[in-house]
Amino acid sequence: MDFELSEQQAAFRETLRRFVERSIRPVAREWEQSGRYPTEIVDEMKAMGLFGITIPVEYGGLGLSLV
Numbered sequence: 001m002d003f004e005l006s007e008q009q010a011a012f013r014e015t016l017r018r019f020v021e022r023s024i025r026p027v028a029r030e031w032e033q034s035g036r037y038p039t040e041i042v043d044e045m046k047a048m049g050l051f052g053i054t055i056p057v058e059y060g061g062l063g064l065s066l067v
Helices: 007-034 039-048
Strands: none
Touching: 007 039
């Protein structure tokens, strides 16, 4: 059994890492402590399709596996 990520999975992971480093990490502690809802971050996540990762493409999702 192969436990390595596919090229697509590795690229997706890298995209998410860059997103977290750029958009979440700099503000997470401050927003968590103040109770601020991260509207901008959620909007960016929506635009990236992150709320439809496992939804089939024909229904508007990314059609990716749970991995």
